[in-house]
Amino acid sequence: MDRSIYLDNHASTKLDPRVLDAMIPYFTENFGNASSRNHAYGWKAEEAVDQARGDVAALIGADPKEIVFTSGMTESDNLAIKGVAEMYREKGNHLIALETDIRSILDPLHALERHGFTLTILPVDNKGRVDPEKLREAIRPETILVSMMMVNHEIGTIQSMEEIGKVTREKGVLLHVNASYSAGAVPIDVNRMNIDLLSMNAHLIYGPKGVGALYVRRKNPRVRITPQIEGGGHERGVRSGTLNTPGIVGMGVACRLLRENWNSEVAFLSNLRNKLENGILEELDYVSINGDVDHRSPAVSNLSFAFVEGEALLMGLKEIALSSGSACTSSTLEPSYVLRALGVGTDLAHSSIRFTVGRFNTEEEISYTVRRVKEAVSRLRDMSPLYEMAKEGIDLKSVQWNTH
Amino acid sequence: MAYSDKVVDHYNNPRNMGSFDKSEENVGTGIVGAPECGDVMKLQLKINDAGVIEEAKFKTFGCGSAIASSSLATEWVKGKTVEEALQIKNTDIVQELNLPPVKIHCSVLAEDAIKSAISDYRTKKTQNSSEKSENANV
Numbered sequence: 098m099d100r101s102i103y104l105d106n107h108a109s110t111k112l113d114p115r116v117l118d119a120m121i122p123y124f125t126e127n128f129g130n131a132s133s134r135n136h137a138y139g140w141k142a143e144e145a146v147d148q149a150r151g152d153v154a155a156l157i158g159a160d161p162k163e164i165v166f167t168s169g170m171t172e173s174d175n176l177a178i179k180g181v182a183e184m185y186r187e188k189g190n191h192l193i194a195l196e197t198d199i200r201s202i203l204d205p206l207h208a209l210e211r212h213g214f215t216l217t218i219l220p221v222d223n224k225g226r227v228d229p230e231k232l233r234e235a236i237r238p239e240t241i242l243v244s245m246m247m248v249n250h251e252i253g254t255i256q257s258m259e260e261i262g263k264v265t266r267e268k269g270v271l272l273h274v275n276a277s278y279s280a281g282a283v284p285i286d287v288n289r290m291n292i293d294l295l296s297m298n299a300h301l302i303y304g305p306k307g308v309g310a311l312y313v314r315r316k317n318p319r320v321r322i323t324p325q326i327e328g329g330g331h332e333r334g335v336r337s338g339t340l341n342t343p344g345i346v347g348m349g350v351a352c353r354l355l356r357e358n359w360n361s362e363v364a365f366l367s368n369l370r371n372k373l374e375n376g377i378l379e380e381l382d383y384v385s386i387n388g389d390v391d392h393r394s395p396a397v398s399n400l401s402f403a404f405v406e407g408e409a410l411l412m413g414l415k416e417i418a419l420s421s422g423s424a425c426t427s428s429t430l431e432p433s434y435v436l437r438a439l440g441v442g443t444d445l446a447h448s449s450i451r452f453t454v455g456r457f458n459t460e461e462e463i464s465y466t467v468r469r470v471k472e473a474v475s476r477l478r479d480m481s482p483l484y485e486m487a488k489e490g491i492d493l494k495s496v497q498w499n500t501h
Numbered sequence: 502m503a504y505s506d507k508v509v510d511h512y513n514n515p516r517n518m519g520s521f522d523k524s525e526e527n528v529g530t531g532i533v534g535a536p537e538c539g540d541v542m543k544l545q546l547k548i549n550d551a552g553v554i555e556e557a558k559f560k561t562f563g564c565g566s567a568i569a570s571s572s573l574a575t576e577w578v579k580g581k582t583v584e585e586a587l588q589i590k591n592t593d594i595v596q597e598l599n600l601p602p603v604k605i606h607c608s609v610l611a612e613d614a615i616k617s618a619i620s621d622y623r624t625k626k627t628q629n630s631s632e633k634s635e636n637a638n639v
Contacts, residue, residue: 406539408564412504412512423539423564432539444536480518480568482543482560483536498535 102462104373105418106301106396106455107250107278112347113303113456119350120305123343131340132331142342149349156352157276157295158286159312165332166345169309170277173296174201174244176311176336177273180322181242181294182209185271189239193217195227195246196438197254201296202244202275223440224389225254229264236268244273248282251422251435251451252388253397255282262291271320277301277309280355281366282394287312293320299344303456304351308344311336362456367395369454369463374398376467381474383487387422387436387449398452399436401445404484405477410450413473417466422449444493504565505599511569516576519558521545526629529622533613540567540607544574544614548622552583559614566604570594570611583619 103111123145131146133139150161167173182192192209194202196218203218210216217235221227232243243265248255258274265272273294276285280302287295298309313335314320328337355362378384383403399422402410407423422433423446432446441449454463478484483493504512520543523530527548534540540563547556557575561568573594578586594600594608 404562406563406567409512409568412509412565442537443539447536447539480515480560481562482532482541483562485520485543485560493536498537498541499533 102417102458102466104452104454104458104462104466105420106458107451107453108420109300109306110303110455111457112305113351113354115354116304116347116350120343120347123346127342129342131342132329142340145342145346145349146340149345149352152349152353152356153297153310154312156285156356157297157312158288159295160315163287163312163315165311165313165335166340166348167309167311167336168307168341169300170275170296170298171201173298173309173311174199174273174275175205176322176325177294177296177313178202178205178242178244179209179325180335181271181273181320182214183323184321185241189237189241190214191217191237191240193219193232193235193240193243195219195221197221197225197249197252197435198244198246199250199275202246206244221254221438224392225249225252225435225439226256226389226392227261229257229260232261233264233268236264236270240268240270242271242273245275246278247274247276247285248278248394249388249435250278251433252399252439253278253282253394253453254389255279255392255394257392258283258290258292262289265293266291271318278394278396281359281363281396284359287314293318294322299348299351302351302355305344305347308341308348310348363395365456366454369458369460370395370398370452372460373452373454373463373466374400376463377470380467380471385445387439387441396453396455398454399449400452401436401441401449402474403445403448404481404487405448405474407447407449409477410448410473413477414466414469417469420451420453422451423447507573507598508565508569508600511572511598512565515559515568515572517556517558517572517579518560520560521547521556521558526625527622529618529620529625531614531617531619531621533617534563534567534610536562539563540610542567542571542610542614544571544611544618546578546586546615546618546622548583554578554581554583554586563607563610564604566598566600567607567610569598570600570607571614573597574611574615578615583622586615587619589615 127141129138129142131142150164154161271293275296277298293314295312300306385401387399407421436446521528529546531544543560545558546554559571561571591608591612
């Protein structure tokens with residue numbers, strides 16, 4: 098392999114060349130401001146934005162009027178959570194999310210907590226799913242919003258969306274989901290799933306960075322949110338700021354390609370992921386799967402390689418782009434909170450690697466990766482005192498470690 | 502995170518990786534760290550009667566910097582007397598490997614591993630000599 102292999106498609110994806118082709122004219126000749134009503138430059142941009150709005154809406158079964166363009170997933174999550182909290186404050190001050198949710202959900206919630214809101218962060222089972230009945234029990238009269246990842250970014254676990262939507266609808270509580278990592282995992286229908294707000298972004302579906310969308314339900318019920326960025330009143334006053342036309346065009350095409358090729362995309366991703374995971378499990382012992390194999394995105398395989406530290410493993414696989422749940426790859430020295438929430442031991446959380454396949458990976462890359470993972474893990478296990486102890490039959494849990 | 506060339510070199514070509522039989526009389530074994538913290542180092546020293554470290558071996562579970570710190574420690578202690586080896590400071594390791602602040606704990610662990618191996622050796626020696634003197638008295 099003369100260039101590196103990219104298996105970190107939950108960090109970002111490669112821009113699809115078809116997306117780039119569609120975007121270019123909106124940087125060059127069609128550079129107008131979509132809000133300019135008095136000339137053809139503006140009309141052209143507006144037309145392109147309308148087209149994209151339709152494509153984004155179609156992917157999730159929404160009406161184009163329900164789509165608000167933003168700068169990406171983090172802004173969409175912030176807008177949904179803070180926008181609902183401010184708008185419905187008189188109705189209640191209680192918000193619910195999951196322990197495994199992404200920081201762009203948890204951090205705005207904690208910010209609101211400092212301003213008088215109360216939170217319930219629900220635990221998940223050891224595969225990462227929340228029990229809809231536990232959610233029902235957590236909802237109080239003053240609950241206004243439930244927010245969660247539809248598909249978890251680290252482990253790919255898919256929540257039982259329809260059952261959750263039934264509970265929130267029945268209880269009269271708004272449901273916000275982050276569907277940024279759902280590509281190829283779940284066909285989304287906001288009406289069937291009773292979703293009220295939904296965050297998306299483009300760069301995880303082979304679109305450009307810096308653009309995303311928030312779906313905001315217009316009827317049954319009509320959801321209102323307080324804008325978090327004010328100015329020229331763009332996006333029906335919900336999100337001011339000149340529209341990022343090339344980015345929006347790119348997001349529209351990315352959504353259209355995903356919708357038109359959904360089944361083949363799912364089959365392609367599943368095939369690669371399964372080859373990778375089965376290959377590794379056949380070659381190595383003491384490997385465990387993190388997540389829910391029955392309800393999992395076909396793009397994700399999160400594995401713990403016992404007795405080997407994740408960052409050291411990444412170092413041995415430097416020609417393959419991957420992520421680790423190990424503390425050492427972050428600045429906090431704490432291993433992945435998502436894995437900890439599943440009850441994965443800290444030792445195995447330190448030993449985890451997230452493989453995420455994408456549209457541009459090949460079977461050859463997968464075979465190469467399996468071979469290299471085997472080599473690197475075996476080499477580090479030869480170097481690992483823990484592996485040696487385990488082979489001697491010592492129960493590592495019974496050892497008195499001198500911790501720092 | 503970008504690693505220094507020296508860390509990469511120790512990671513790719515670890516010095517003195519392996520194990521001695523820990524029951525041997527002249528082998529001191531130090532195991533420091535914990536799996537929950539993401540680092541466990543095992544350092545073993547073979548020490549002659551003159552108190553000189555003749556050989557050293559390590560095994561490490563941990564990141565690249567932890568592996569490099571322990572690999573470097575084995576290089577440094579070889580040929581030193583026990584007293585000299587006890588003078589090795591974690592800051593020397595930090596400097597040699599150019600470790601960033603977030604990796605300083607790796608060097609601390611390596612220093613602790615040296616101390617722990619020497620202390621194990623000394624404990625063994627004292628026990629053995631007291632056993633011998635007991636035997637002599639019989």
